[in-house]
Amino acid sequence: xxxxxxxxxxxxxxxxxxxxxxxxxxxxxxxxxxxxxxxxxxxxxxxxxxxxxxxxxxxxxxxxxxxxxxxxxxxxxxxxxxxxxxxxxxxxxxxxxxxxxxxxxxxxxxxxxxxxxxxxxxxxxxxxxxxxxxxxxxxxxxxxxxxxxxxxxxxxxxxxxxxxxxxxxxxxxxxxxxxxxxxxxxxxxxxxxxxxxxxxxxxxxxxxxxxxxxxxxxxxxxxxxxxxxxxxxxxxxxxxxxxxxxxxxxxxxxxxxxxxxxxxxxxxxxxxxxxxxxxxxxxxxxxxxxxxxxxxxxxxxxxxxxxxxxxxxxxxxxxxxxxxxxxxxxxxxxxxxxxxxxxxxxxxxxxxxxxxxxxxxxxxxxxxxxxxxxxxxxxxxxxxxxxxxxxxxxxxxxxxxxxxxxxxxxxxxxxxxxxxxxxx
Amino acid sequence: xxxxxxxxxxxxxxxxxxxxxxxxxxxxxxxxxxxxxxxxxxxxxxxxxxxxxxxxxxxxxxxxxxxxxxxxxxxxxxxxxxxxxxxxxxxxxxxxxxxxxxxxxxxxxxxxxxxxxxxxxxxxxxxxxxxxxxxxxxxxxxxxxxxxxxxxxxxxxxxxxxxxxxxxxxxxxxxxxxxxxxxxxxxxxxxxxxxxxxxxxxxxxxxxxxxxxxxxxxxxxxxxxxxxxxxxxxxxxxxxxxxxxxxxxxxxxxxxxxxxxxxxxxxxxxxxxxxxxxxxxxxxxxxxxxxxxxxxxxxxxxxxxxxxxxxxxxxxxxxxxxxxxxxxxxxxxxxxxxxxxxxxxxxxxxxxxxxxxxxxxxxxxxxxxxxxxxxxxxxxxxxxxxxxxxxxxxxxxxxxxxxxxxxxxxxxxxxxxxxxxxxxxxxxxxxxxxxxxxxxxxxxxxxxxxxxxxxxxxxxxxxxxxxxxxxxxxxxxxxxxxxxxxxxxxxxxxxxxxxxxxxxxxxxxxxxxxxxxxxxxxxxxxxxxxxxxxxxxxxxxxxxxxxx
Numbered sequence: 001x002x003x004x005x006x007x008x009x010x011x012x013x014x015x016x017x018x019x020x021x022x023x024x025x026x027x028x029x030x031x032x033x034x035x036x037x038x039x040x041x042x043x044x045x046x047x048x049x050x051x052x053x054x055x056x057x058x059x060x061x062x063x064x065x066x067x068x069x070x071x072x073x074x075x076x077x078x079x080x081x082x083x084x085x086x087x088x089x090x091x092x093x094x095x096x097x098x099x100x101x102x103x104x105x106x107x108x109x110x111x112x113x114x115x116x117x118x119x120x121x122x123x124x125x126x127x128x129x130x131x132x133x134x135x136x137x138x139x140x141x142x143x144x145x146x147x148x149x150x151x152x153x154x155x156x157x158x159x160x161x162x163x164x165x166x167x168x169x170x171x172x173x174x175x176x177x178x179x180x181x182x183x184x185x186x187x188x189x190x191x192x193x194x195x196x197x198x199x200x201x202x203x204x205x206x207x208x209x210x211x212x213x214x215x216x217x218x219x220x221x222x223x224x225x226x227x228x229x230x231x232x233x234x235x236x237x238x239x240x241x242x243x244x245x246x247x248x249x250x251x252x253x254x255x256x257x258x259x260x261x262x263x264x265x266x267x268x269x270x271x272x273x274x275x276x277x278x279x280x281x282x283x284x285x286x287x288x289x290x291x292x293x294x295x296x297x298x299x300x301x302x303x304x305x306x307x308x309x310x311x312x313x314x315x316x317x318x319x320x321x322x323x324x325x326x327x328x329x330x331x332x333x334x335x336x337x338x339x340x341x342x343x344x345x346x347x348x349x350x351x352x353x354x355x356x357x358x359x360x361x362x363x364x365x366x367x368x369x370x371x372x373x374x375x376x377x378x379x380x381x382x383x384x385x386x387x388x389x390x391x392x393x394x395x396x397x398x399x400x401x402x403x404x405x406x407x408x409x410x411x412x413x414x415x416x417x418x419x420x421x422x423x424x
Numbered sequence: 425x426x427x428x429x430x431x432x433x434x435x436x437x438x439x440x441x442x443x444x445x446x447x448x449x450x451x452x453x454x455x456x457x458x459x460x461x462x463x464x465x466x467x468x469x470x471x472x473x474x475x476x477x478x479x480x481x482x483x484x485x486x487x488x489x490x491x492x493x494x495x496x497x498x499x500x501x502x503x504x505x506x507x508x509x510x511x512x513x514x515x516x517x518x519x520x521x522x523x524x525x526x527x528x529x530x531x532x533x534x535x536x537x538x539x540x541x542x543x544x545x546x547x548x549x550x551x552x553x554x555x556x557x558x559x560x561x562x563x564x565x566x567x568x569x570x571x572x573x574x575x576x577x578x579x580x581x582x583x584x585x586x587x588x589x590x591x592x593x594x595x596x597x598x599x600x601x602x603x604x605x606x607x608x609x610x611x612x613x614x615x616x617x618x619x620x621x622x623x624x625x626x627x628x629x630x631x632x633x634x635x636x637x638x639x640x641x642x643x644x645x646x647x648x649x650x651x652x653x654x655x656x657x658x659x660x661x662x663x664x665x666x667x668x669x670x671x672x673x674x675x676x677x678x679x680x681x682x683x684x685x686x687x688x689x690x691x692x693x694x695x696x697x698x699x700x701x702x703x704x705x706x707x708x709x710x711x712x713x714x715x716x717x718x719x720x721x722x723x724x725x726x727x728x729x730x731x732x733x734x735x736x737x738x739x740x741x742x743x744x745x746x747x748x749x750x751x752x753x754x755x756x757x758x759x760x761x762x763x764x765x766x767x768x769x770x771x772x773x774x775x776x777x778x779x780x781x782x783x784x785x786x787x788x789x790x791x792x793x794x795x796x797x798x799x800x801x802x803x804x805x806x807x808x809x810x811x812x813x814x815x816x817x818x819x820x821x822x823x824x825x826x827x828x829x830x831x832x833x834x835x836x837x838x839x840x841x842x843x844x845x846x847x848x849x850x851x852x853x854x855x856x857x858x859x860x861x862x863x864x865x866x867x868x869x870x871x872x873x874x875x876x877x878x879x880x881x882x883x884x885x886x887x888x889x890x891x892x893x894x895x896x897x898x899x900x901x902x903x904x905x906x907x908x909x910x911x912x913x914x915x916x917x918x919x920x921x922x923x924x925x926x927x928x929x930x931x932x933x934x935x936x937x938x939x940x941x942x943x944x945x946x947x948x949x950x951x952x953x954x955x956x957x958x959x960x961x962x963x964x965x966x967x968x969x970x971x972x
Contacts, residue, residue, distance in 0.1 A: 129628070
C-alpha cells in the first residue's frame with residue numbers, strides 16, 4: 001500500500017477509498033495497533049508551551065508587586081499556593097502557583113520591541129551577520145525531528161509568528177495557525193478529497209520522472225515537502241486542531257476568547273506530540289504607556305488569569321504537567337515609575353518571567369528586585385539562562401552547539417546556565 | 425472500489441516499465457564536443473569565456489552534459505531574463521525556427537522586453553529593501569527608481585552611486601529607500617555599512633564590526649573606516665493627522681545630510697576605545713565637515729581597472745543566471761574565499777568596466793556562453809560537479825534553481841492565461857499579485873536569499889500550491905479559462921494532453937507521461953474533472969516550480 005501511495009496516503013483518505021475491500025480489515029487493525037502504541041509514547045513526551053505577551057507586560061503589577069513604594073501602583077498582592085505573592089487580579093492563578101515559579105530578576109538590556117522580541121525568543125541580540133533561530137525552532141530541530149510518528153509540524157505558533165528558524169532551516173519555521181485551529185489552505189472539500197488520490201498519482205508520475213532525470217537534490221526535497229503537506233491534510237492528528245470539540249465546560253474554564261482557545265489548542269497539540277507551541281496572549285495590548293491599571297484590571301488580567309489557571313489544572317488532571325514546561329513572558333517589563341498618563345514605559349533592567357510545570361522545582365520565586373522594583377538584589381538572569389532551564393526540563397543536552405551557515409559555532413541558549421533553584 | 429485500486433496498479437506498473445526510458449528520451453543527441461559551441465553570437469569575448477570554462481573541465485577531468493534541448497533552454501532563458509515561462513506558442517515557434525543564430529536572437533529580444541525591466545526591478549527591490557517592506561520605506565518609490573534604471577539600462581556604477589549618495593523625499597527620490605531600509609535601528613550606520621559593502625562590493629566586513637576577521641587580514645578598524653562614510657546622514661520621519669480619525673499617522677520619510685565631522689570611535693574587545701577615519705582602500709578622505717563623505721565614497725569605489733563594485737556585480741549575475749557564482753556565497757569575496765575561476769572573473773570584471781558597466785551586455789555574455797546552454801541533467805562523467813555537496817562549481821551542467829515567488833506567480837499566470845481573462849487593470853492586477861505574494865511569503869524569512877539552489881519550500885507553500893485560490897482559478901473550467909478553451913477544441917485526448925504539458929512544463933510529454941495522463945482521462949467518468957486533475961498535477965510538479 002505504501003508503494004502505491006507515495007504521498008503518505010495510507011491513512012484516512014486511502015482507507016476511505018478502499019473501505020469494504022478485503023484488504024481493509026488487517027490494515028485497519030495494524031493501524032489502530034500503531035496508534036495505540038503511539039498514544040502511550042506521547043504521554044511521556046516533553047513539550048514547552050510559550051505564552052507570549054506581545055508589547056511587554058508590566059510585571060510589577062502582575063508577578064512582583066511593590067506595596068508601599070511610590071512605584072507600587074493600584075494593585076495589592078495576595079498570597080498563593082506557592083511561596084510567593086502575586087497580583088490580586090490573578091486569584092485563580094494564585095491557586096496553582098504551587099506548580100509555577102517566578103524569575104523576578106530578569107535583566108535583559110533590550111528595551112525596543114523588535115530587538116527585545118528577538119532577544120527573548122532566541123537568547124541572542126540581533127546581529128547583521130546571522131539570523132538566530134527562535135527557541136521553538138531549536139526545540140523542533142532537537143526534539144521534533146526525532147518524533148517520526150508526528151505528521152504535523154513540530155513548532156506551531158498560535159495567532160502569529162514572532163521569529164524564524166534562521167540558520168536551522170525552513171523545516172523548523174514556526175507553523176502559524178489561528179487560535180481556532182484553522183490552517184490556511186489545508187481544508188479541502190469532499191470532491192477535492194475524492195480527487196486527491198488521482199491527482200497525487202499523476203503528480204507521482206511527473207515528480208519521479210524529474211527526479212530520475214538526475215538534476216540534483218532539490219527535486220527530492222520538493223517531493224518530501226509535498227509528502228509532509230499531504231500527511232498534514234490527511235492525518236488523523238489534524239483532529240488536534242479541532243479545538244471546538246472540547247466540552248463546553250472546559251472551553252469556558254479556559255476562556256472563550258482567542259487566548260483561551262489558543263491555550264486549549266496548545267494542550268491538544270501537546271497530546272499528539274508537538275514539542276513546542278507558542279501562544280500569543282492576545283488579551284488586549286500589553287504596551288501600556290497609558291491607563292495601565294484600568295486595562296489590566298478590566299481586560300488583560302482576568303483573561304490571563306483564567307487561561308493560565310485552566311491550563312495548569314487541565315495538564316495536571318491529565319498527568320501531563322511534569323512533562324510540559326510553561327513559560328510566560330514578553331519582550332521586556334515596564335518602568336517601575338508610573339508616567340503622567342498613568343502608564344508604564346519600556347523597561348528591560350529588572351522584570352519577571354513566569355515558568356512552571358516541566359518537573360521543575362516549582363512554587364518559588366527566584367531572584368529579587370529592590371523595594372522600588374528598580375534595582376536587582378543578588379543574581380540577575382538573561383534569556384539564555386531561562387531557555388537553558390527549559391532545555392534542561394525538556395531533556396535537551398546543554399552542550400549542543402549549532403553551526404550557522406557561515407560556519408560559526410552557536411551555543412544552545414547562547415551558553416546560558418539553568419537556574420539552580422529551579423532544576424533542584 | 426476494486427476498480428480504484430486496480431487502476432492504481434496499472435499506473436504504477438507502467439511507471440516502472442517506462443522509468444528506465446526517461447533519461448534516453450529526454451537527453452539531446454551527443455553533440456560533437458570538438459566543434460566550438462555557439463549560440464550564433466559573434467562576440468569573441470564569449471569564446472574567451474567558453475575557453476576558460478572548458479579549461480576547468482579538462483583540469484578536473486569531467487565531461488560536460490549535452491547542450492540543453494531548445495525547450496529546456498527556452499524556458500530557462502525566459503525565467504532568467506523576463507521572470508516568467510514562455511507560452512506554448514512561443515515554445516512551438518522556437519522549435520520550428522531553423523535559424524542557427526536563434527538562441528542569440530531570443531536573448532536580444534528578451535533583453536528588450538518590458539518584462540526584463542520588471543524582472544530585474546523585482547530582483548533588486550528584494551535585495552535592497554527586502555521582501556517585506558520595512559516601516560517608513562516606500563516600496564513603490566524604490567521600484568520607480570529601479571524601473572527607470574533598468575529601462576534605460578543605466579550603467580551599474582551610476583546606479584550604485586545614486587543609491588549610496590541618495591538624499592531627500594522617499595517618493596521624489598526613490599533611491600533613498602535603500603538607505604531608509606537599512607536605517608531601521610538607531611545603530612550609527614552599522615547596517616548601512618554592512619549592506620553596502622556586501623551588496624555592492626561583494627565583501628562581508630560586518631564580522632569585523634566586533635572583532636578582527638578570523639579567516640583573513642581584515643581588521644576591526646576596516647569596518648569602522650567604511651562606517652565613517654555613512655555617518656553624515658540621518659532620517660526624518662514626517663507625521664500627519666489623519667483627517668478621518670484625527671490620529672497621527674506616517675506621512676513620508678526622508679534622508680538628510682548632517683554636518684558630522686571628525687572620526688568615529690569604537691570599542692575593541694579588550695575594552696580599549698579606538699578611532700577610525702574615512703578610509704577606502706588606503707585612500708584617506710578629509711574628515712572635515714565640509715567634505716561630503718558619501719560622495720567621496722561613490723568616487724572611490726569606481727577607481728582602478730578592476731574595482732570591487734564591478735567584480736561584485738559580475739559574480740552576482742553569474743550566480744543569478746547559473747545558480748552558483750564564482751564564490752559562495754556570491755557576496756563574500758576576498759582572500760579567505762578564493763574564486764573557482766579567478767582568471768575569468770578578473771577578465772569579465774575588466775571587460776565590464778570597459779563596456780561602461782553595461783548590465784545587458786553582461787547578461788548577453790552569460791546567456792550566450794556554453795555553460796548557460798547546457799542541460800541541467802548530469803551523468804556519470806560529471807557527477808562530481810555537484811556544488812550542492814560543497815564542491816567548487818565547474819559549470820559542466822546547468823544547476824537547478826528555485827523560482828522566486830515573483831517568477832512563480834507570473835509563470836502561473838502565463839501557464840493558465842489568467843492575464844487574458846479580465847485582469848486588464850494593471851493596478852488591480854498588482855494588488856492581487858502582492859496579496860498572493862504576502863501569503864506565499866509567510867514563514868519565508870529565514871536566512872533567505874543566500875542560496876538560490878537549495879529548495880526551501882515550506883508546508884504552507886505546498887498547501888497554497890495544492891489548494892490555494894490561484895490554483896483553483898487556474899484549473900477552473902469557467903468560461904474564458906484556459907481549460908474551457910482547450911476542452912472546447914475538437915481534438916483527441918492525446919493532442920490535448922500534449923498541449924497541457926507544453927503550456928506548463930514547456931515540453932511535450934514522454935511516453936510514460938502520456939500513458940499516465942491517458943489512463944487518468946480515460947478512466948474518469950467526468951472528463952472535465954480528469955483534465956483538471958492533470959492540470960493540477962502539472963502545476964504542482966517539481967519540474968514546474970524549478971528553473972532548470
